[in-house]
Amino acid sequence: MQNKLQIQETPFVNEVRLGAAQWAIALGIVLLGVCLAPLFWPKIERFETGLDYRLPYPLSKDYWLYARRLRQRDDARSILVLGDSVIWGEYVLPDGTLSHFLSRESGSAGAFANAGVNGLFPLALEGLVRYYGGAIHGRKVLLHCNVLWMSSPKADLQTDKEEKFNHAELVPQFWPRIPCYKAEIAGRLEIVAERNLNFLAWVGHLQNAYFDQKNILAWTLAEDGGDPPKYPNTYKSPLAPITLTLPNAFKDDPERGPRSPRHKPWSSDGIGRTQFEWVDLETSLQWNAFQRLTKLLRERGNDVLVVIGPFNEHIMAEENRLAFRKLRDGIAAWLSQNQIPCLVPATLPCELYADASHPLTDGYALLAKRLSENESFRKWQSGP
C-alpha cells in the first residue's frame, strides 16, 4: 500500500531553480549563443591563407579551422589536392609541396590548393572529409593514395594490440571496427558529439589555436616542462591568449625545407632496404576507407582524380616488389572499374625521396612536371 505522506518534497538549498518558462528562456539564450558563436567567429578572427597555404602543423587537429579554410573564398576556385602528409609536405616548406608545383606548372598561382593534413591516413581522411569537409562539393579534387598505409597489418591498423595513432578523432568510432583502437565508449561518444555539434568543434578550435591544445582551465595551470616546473599562465587572464589572429603557414619552419637537416635523401642515413608485409586489399581497413572516400567525394558532385604514389620502390626489398605492384595494380583496377580516373606516376629517382613515401622538394617538382605532361591529367584539369 502506498503511503503518500512519507514521500517528502525534495528541498532546494540554493535559488537556482527555474520554472518551465524560465527554462525555455535560458535554453533559448544558450541555443542562440551556441549556434551563433561559431557562425560569427570567422568575422572577428583574422585568418589569412594566401598562396600555398597549408594548415600549420600545430593546428593539425583543428578540424573546425580546416572546415573554415575550405569555405574561404580565395580557395573556392582552386583544385583541391587532398591527402596525408605526402600532400601536406612533411619535409618541405609550403612552397615546396605538390600543390605549389602543380600551380606553377599550370601557370596560375593558387590553381591548386593544399588540402592535406599532417598525420592523416585513409581511415582518418575519410572522417575528415565526411564530418568537416562539407565544403568539398562540386569541385575538382586531386586525391592522393598513399600505399604506405597498406604496407603492413600495423599500418593498416589491423593488429589486435592497442596502438596510439594520430587523428583518432577522425576514424570510425564504432563501425567498421578497428582492432587496435581501444578507446573507451565514453571517449568515442564524445568524439561523435564533437563531430556533429559545430559548437564543440569550435571550442576545440579555440583550444588548438590559443590554448596549446588544452582545456582553458587546464591551461591556467599548465607547467612549462622544466625541473622544477614553472607555471607561466597562472596569473594571465584566460582571455589574453585569444588574439583573434591565427598563425600563418610557418614559411620559415626550421624543421622543414631545403635548409633543414631533415631534408635529405633517405639513403644518406645508411638505411637499408625494407621488407613490407603488404596486406590483402580485400581485407585492408585503409583501402576500404579509401574506397568509401572516393564514393563520398563523387556523391558530393566532385570531379575526382586519384594519384597513386609514387611510392619509393628503391627502399623496397627485391622480393617485395611483385606483391607491391600487384597491390598498386589492384587499386588502379578498382578505380578504373568504378570510372574514377587515376594516374600511376613512375617512381621518382632514389635521391628525391626522404623516406618510403615522402618526396623531397625536387621530387615534388618532378612529380608535378610529370603529371602536368600527362595527357589524361591535362584533360581532367581543363575539363568542366
Add this chain to the structure above:
Amino acid sequence: MLFHTWPFLVFLLIVLPVFFVLRKTRFWLPWLLVASYVFYGWWNPYYLLLVFYSTTLDYFIVLLMDHCLREGQKVDLLGRLTRLRFNDRVLKTAYLISALVTVVCLGLVLGGPATLRPMMGWLWLIFLLMAYGALFSSRRAWLVVSVINNLSLLLFFKYANFVTQNMNWILQKGHGALRLPEPATLMPFGFDYVLPVGISFFTFQSLSYSIDFYLGKTHRERSFLRFATFVAFFPQLLAGPIERARHLLPQFYQFPVVRMRDVTDGLSLFVVGLFKKLALANYLSFYVERVYERPAAADAPALMLATFAFAWQIFFDFSGYTDMARGVARLMGFHLMLNFNNPYLATGLGDFWARWHISLSTWFRDYLYIPLGGNKHGAFHTYRNLFLTFLISGIWHGAAWTFVIWGLLHALGVMFTRELERSAWYRESVPNLLKQIGVFIFVCFTWIFFRASSLEEALLIVRRIVGGAWTDPACPPLMLGIVALIWLYQFLYESKWRPLLQNSVVRVSLVVFMILYMCLFSSGGGAFIYFQF
C-alpha cells in the same frame, strides 16, 4: 557509468522514454531494475552479483524475521530438533536448507578446492547463524546474519588489505612465522580483488532495511522486484544519498506522478550538479593533485591553498553527484533526500555534520549513536558514543590510518564545540561569521588527513604549513575567484539578502552562465571521489 559522460546521456535517453511509455503497464518497475543493473554492470558486470546477493539475502532475512515468533511465544526446541516440528513452514524450510548448506560448506572447507575454502568458511558461518535463527525463531539472530553479511562484504572488499598489512606488520615485529594471507588470494574462481564501486552505499541501504524492520520502523516489502529496485535504484546506487526504506520504497508502489515542476526541478538540480563537477571540482582537482602529489616540494601558501581547494573540490564533487542523482530521480518523479546543505556555512561541528553527507550522518546517528545509548546516559556515555560514532564514520570513508585520524579529529572537534556551545558567552557573544570561519578552518585542517596519501605525508604537510617558507603558490586567481563567488552566494542565500537571488533574471542568468561556462571551459573526465568509499 558516470553522470557527466556521454554514455550516461545515451543511457538516460533510452531509459526515460521507455520508463514513461511503460507507465500504464506493470513493466515500469522491472524496467527501472534492469536499467539500474545495466548502470552498475557497465563498470564491472561481475560485481552485480554482489548487489544481487546483498539484496536477496536481506529480502529473505526480513521475510524470515517476519515469520519468527512474537514476544511471549515459546519455541519447542526439542520438537524442532528431534522431529522437525515447526509451526511455520517457511522457518522449517529455512532451517532445512540452512542446515544442509552448513554441512556442505563445512565439507568444502575441510576437503574442497583450496581456492574455495575461505569463501566456504564464510558461507558456513552465515548459514550456521541462519540455521540458528530458524531453529530458535530468533529475529535477533536474523538481524545478526544481515549485519554480519553486509559488514563482512564491506570489510573484505574495503578493509581486508589494510587489516592484513597491519596484522602482518605486528606479527613480523613479534618474530612469529604466522602471516595472514593476502585478500586477493582468497578470491574464488580467479576473480580480481577490486573494491566494488559504491559498496559502502548499497550495503548500508540494504542493511538499514533489515534494521528498520527489526526495530519496527518499516513494513516488510513483499515484492522482491520492488525491494531490488530500492537497493539498486540507479541514481543513488553508486554514491548515495543512502536512502531509507520507509522513504524510498513507498515511491515504488505505483508509477509516480510526474508534473512539469518535477521536470524543471530535476533539470535545475542536474545542471547545478553538473556545473559543480565539470566546471569546479575538476578544475580544483588539477591544483590539488599538483600540490598533494609532491608535498615536499610545496611551500606553506601552496599547501594551504591546495587544502582550501580540496575542501571545495570534495564538496563540489560529492554534492554535485548528489544533485545530479536527485535531479535524475526527480525527472522520473522520485524524490531523494537532501544530502548537503551548504556545509561550509556551519557555525559548529555538530552543525557541519547536520549539513554534510546528511544521509550518512543520520545513518550513523540512527543505527550506531542511538543504539549505543545516544545522549541519554550522562556526559561520559554521550562523549564515548560520539567518539565511537565519528571514529567508525572515519573508517567508513577509507581503509587507512589517515581516515582513522580524520575521524578522531572530528570526534574531538565535535566534543569540544559541543562543550563550547553550552556556554552562553560563546552562543551569544561570538559572531556567527567568526564561528563559521573557525569551523571551516578546522574542517580544512582535517581534510589534510583525508587527502594525504599517508600519515607521514599528512604530518609533513602540517609541518610545512606551520613552518614552511612563504613563496608564490602559483594558484590561478580565476580558481580562487570562482570559489569566493560561490561562497558569497551561499552566504547571501542564508542571509536577509536572499530575495536578491530569487530574482528571475538572476536565476536565468546563472543557469545560462553555468551551461555556457561548462561548454567552453569544462574538462570531461574524472571519476567522483566518493565512488571509492
